[in-house]
Amino acid sequence: MATLHTKNAARAMMAPAVIVLLIWMIVPLAMTLYFSTLNYTLYNPFSTPFVGFENYSYFLNDPTFLAALANTLVLVLGVLAITVGGGILIALLLDQDFYGVNIVRLLVIAPFFVMPTVAALVWKNMMMNPVYGVIGQFLQALGIAPIDWMTDVPLLSIVIIVAWQWLPFATLILLTALQSLSMDQKEAAEMDGAGALSIFWYITLPHMSRAITVVILIQTIFLLSIYAEILVTTQGGPGSQSTNITYLVAQQATSYGDIGAASAGGIVAVILANIVAIFLVRLIGKNLDA
Amino acid sequence: MGQIHLEKVRKAFGDVVIIPELDLQIEDGEFVVFVGPSGCGKSTLLRLIAGLEDVTGGKIVIDGKDATELPPAKRGLAMVFQSYALYPHMSVRKNIAFPLKMAGMDKAEIDKRVDYAAKTLNLDNYIDRRPAQLSGGQRQRVAIGRAIVREPEAFLFDEPLSNLDAALRVGMRLEISELHQRLKTTMVYVTHDQVEAMTMADKIVVLRAGNIEQVGSPLELYTAPRNTFVAGFIGSPKMNLIGGAEAGKFNAATMGIRPEHVRLSTSEGAWKGTVKVSEHLGSDTFLHVESPVHDEPLTVRAGGEFPVHSGDVVYLTPEPDKVHRFDANGLAIR
Ligand SMILES: Nc1ncnc2c1ncn2[C@@H]1O[C@H](COP(=O)(O)OP(=O)(O)O)[C@@H](O)[C@H]1O
Numbered sequence: 001m002a003t004l005h006t007k008n009a010a011r012a013m014m015a016p017a018v019i020v021l022l023i024w025m026i027v028p029l030a031m032t033l034y035f036s037t038l039n040y041t042l043y044n045p046f047s048t049p050f051v052g053f054e055n056y057s058y059f060l061n062d063p064t065f066l067a068a069l070a071n072t073l074v075l076v077l078g079v080l081a082i083t084v085g086g087g088i089l090i091a092l093l094l095d096q097d098f099y100g101v102n103i104v105r106l107l108v109i110a111p112f113f114v115m116p117t118v119a120a121l122v123w124k125n126m127m128m129n130p131v132y133g134v135i136g137q138f139l140q141a142l143g144i145a146p147i148d149w150m151t152d153v154p155l156l157s158i159v160i161i162v163a164w165q166w167l168p169f170a171t172l173i174l175l176t177a178l179q180s181l182s183m184d185q186k187e188a189a190e191m192d193g194a195g196a197l198s199i200f201w202y203i204t205l206p207h208m209s210r211a212i213t214v215v216i217l218i219q220t221i222f223l224l225s226i227y228a229e230i231l232v233t234t235q236g237g238p239g240s241q242s243t244n245i246t247y248l249v250a251q252q253a254t255s256y257g258d259i260g261a262a263s264a265g266g267i268v269a270v271i272l273a274n275i276v277a278i279f280l281v282r283l284i285g286k287n288l289d290a
Numbered sequence: 291m292g293q294i295h296l297e298k299v300r301k302a303f304g305d306v307v308i309i310p311e312l313d314l315q316i317e318d319g320e321f322v323v324f325v326g327p328s329g330c331g332k333s334t335l336l337r338l339i340a341g342l343e344d345v346t347g348g349k350i351v352i353d354g355k356d357a358t359e360l361p362p363a364k365r366g367l368a369m370v371f372q373s374y375a376l377y378p379h380m381s382v383r384k385n386i387a388f389p390l391k392m393a394g395m396d397k398a399e400i401d402k403r404v405d406y407a408a409k410t411l412n413l414d415n416y417i418d419r420r421p422a423q424l425s426g427g428q429r430q431r432v433a434i435g436r437a438i439v440r441e442p443e444a445f446l447f448d449e450p451l452s453n454l455d456a457a458l459r460v461g462m463r464l465e466i467s468e469l470h471q472r473l474k475t476t477m478v479y480v481t482h483d484q485v486e487a488m489t490m491a492d493k494i495v496v497l498r499a500g501n502i503e504q505v506g507s508p509l510e511l512y513t514a515p516r517n518t519f520v521a522g523f524i525g526s527p528k529m530n531l532i533g534g535a536e537a538g539k540f541n542a543a544t545m546g547i548r549p550e551h552v553r554l555s556t557s558e559g560a561w562k563g564t565v566k567v568s569e570h571l572g573s574d575t576f577l578h579v580e581s582p583v584h585d586e587p588l589t590v591r592a593g594g595e596f597p598v599h600s601g602d603v604v605y606l607t608p609e610p611d612k613v614h615r616f617d618a619n620g621l622a623i624r
C-alpha cells in the first residue's frame with residue numbers, strides 16, 4: 001500500500017529515529033572538525049587559538065604517518081586474505097557430514113566470543129612468548145630457535161591474532177552460503193563431467209561470491225579501526241613497526257596530549273576509510289546485486 | 291548405442307529398502323517411462339542408473355559393459371533435473387557449453403554445437419541471458435540443450451515438466467517426443483502423471499513401492515492391465531473397480547470397467563443409479579453415479595453432450611467384452 005498517505009505516515013514515524021541518528025553522527029563529526037582547526041593541547045586546555053590547517057600538515061608530515069598507512073593496509077589485507085581463504089577451507093570442511101560435526105562447528109565459532117583484549121593478551125603471553133609460549137616450546141622441541149614474535153615480527157603477530165578472532169565470522173557466513181547451494185547443481189555438474197576442483201571453481205565459488213563480498217566489506221570496516229589488540233601487545237612498536245592509523249591518532253591524544261592533531265588525524269582517517277569504501281564498492285559491490 | 295540393463299538391482303537407505311530386487315531391460319532407442327505414485331522410488335531408480343546413488347546390490351549394465359562402479363560422468367548419460375539445475379551465474383551459452391568445456395573440447399567446436407542446440411531449441415534470442423531472466427519453459431529448454439550437446443548414449447529425465455503450467459506442459463511434451471523422433475536416442479523418463487506416460491512412451495514401467503507392477507506398451511497396459519493397481523493407475527478417469535456380488539456374476543473377486551466402456555441410458559440397463567455430479571466438458575460428459583452395486587460412485591463417460599443433471603436416474607450397462615476380471619489377489623484372470 002504505497003499510497004501518498006502511507007508514505008507520509010511512514011516518513012513522520014521514521015523522523016525521530018532519523019533525527020536522533022543524524023545528531024548522533026553530526027555532532028561528534030562537527031566537533032572533531034572544529035577541534036582539528038585549533039591549537040588544543042591537554043597541557044594548556046584553556047588557550048585554544050585557531051590555527052587553520054596546521055594540525056593537518058603536522059599530522060600528514062609526521063614521518064610515522066606513511067608507515068602507519070602502510071601498516072594499516074598490510075593489516076587489513078593480511079587479515080582478509082587469511083580469514084577469507086581459511087574461512088572457505090574450514091567452511092568446506094564443516095559442510096561435510098562427519099561424526100561430531102555439530103560440536104566442531106561450535107568450537108570453530110568460539111574465538112568470536114572472546115574479547116579482543118583478552119584474546120590478544122592470551123596470544124601474547126601464552127602462545128607467542130618466546131620462553132614459555134606454546135609456539136616457542138613447540139619450536140624448541142623441534143630444535144628450532146624460538147621467535148620473539150612481538151619484537152621481531154610485530155605486525156605479523158597482530159595480523160595472526162586478529163585473523164584468529166575474525167576467522168569464525170568469515171567461516172560462519174561462508175558456511176551458510178555453502179549450505180544454501182542446491183545439491184542438484186553439484187550433481188548436474190558431476191554428470192557434466194566436472195571433477196571436485198572444477199565443481200569448486202565453477203559452481204561453489206561463484207555461488208559464494210556474495211557471501212565473500214559481505215565478509216570483505218564488513219571486516220574491512222572493523223579492521224581499519226583495530227586498536228585494542230595493538231595497545232595490549234606491541235603498543236605500536238618497536239618504533240612504529242606495528243602502528244596503524246587508528247593507533248597513531250589515539251597516540252596524538254594519549255601520548256602527546258595533542259587534541260588538535262588527534263582530531264585532524266581522525267578526519268584524515270574518516271576520509272581514508274571513505275576512499276577505501278568507495279574503492280571496495282566499485283570493485284566488488286556488483287556482487288551484491290541480485 | 292544406449293542399452294541399459296538392470297540386473298537384480300537393490301537400493302536401501304540404511305534399513306529402509308526403497309527398491310527390492312528389480313530387473314529391467316531398456317533397449318537402444320526406446321522411450322521408456324517410469325510411472326508410479328509419489329514416493330514409489332522412481333527418482334531413486336533413475337539416480338541409480340545415472341550413478342548419483344550407489345546400488346546396494348545388483349548390476350547396472352550399459353551397452354554391454356558393467357557400469358555399476360562407474361562415476362556418473364563416465365556412463366555417457368545426460369540428465370535433465372526436475373529443478374532444471376541450471377548454473378545461475380552463467381549465461382545460457384555457458385550453461386549449455388559447460389559439459390563440453392569439462393570434456394576439454396576446443397572453443398570452435400563448442401561454439402558450433404551450442405549454436406546448433408540453441409537454434410533447434412529456439413533459444414538463440416536468449417543465449418546471453420542468465421537463467422533467472424528466463425521463463426519456466428525456456429529454462430527447461432536450456433536444461434535439455436545442456437543434455438543434448440553432449441550427444442549422450444541415453445537421456446534421463448526426472449519429472450521435467452512438473453514445474454510448468456498445464457498449457458506449456460502439453461507443448462513441451464510434444465517437443466520432447468519430437469526430439470526423440472529426431473535423435474532416436476534412448477530416453478528414460480520419470481513421471482507421476484499417467485497421461486504423460488501414455489502419450490510419450492514406447493514402453494511404460496509401472497512402479498509401486500520400488501516393485502515393477504507391469505512393463506508394456508501404453509496400449510498393452512490399457513487393454514490388459516496385469517493387476518488392479520495398474521488397472522486403477524493407467525487410464526483417465528480411473529477404471530471403476532467393483533467387488534462383491536456384481537463381480538461374482540463375472541466369476542471374479544473384482545471386476546473392472548473403464549468409464550468409456552459403460553453404455554448409458556435414461557430408460558433401461560443392468561445397473562440403476564442416480565447422478566451425483568455431472569461434468570460437462572463439451573466433447574465429453576463425465577457422470578459420477580451412485581449405484582447400489584458399489585459403495586463408491588461409479589464414473590461413466592458419455593461422448594458429447596448428455597443432458598442429465600444431479601439427482602436424475604440413469605441406467606448403466608458395462609460392455610461385456612471390455613470387462614476386466616481380477617482374482618482375490620488382485621491379479622488379472624485371463
Ligand atoms: N537420500 C535418501 N535417504 C533416505 N531416504 C530417501 C533418500 N532419497 C529418497 N528416499 C526415500 O525413498 C523413497 C522414494 O523416493 P523417490 O525415489 O524420490 O520417489 P519418487 O521419485 O517416486 O517420488 C521415498 O520414501 C523417500 O523418502
Ligand SMILES: [Mg+2]
Pocket residue numbers: 332333334449
Ligand atoms: Mg521424484
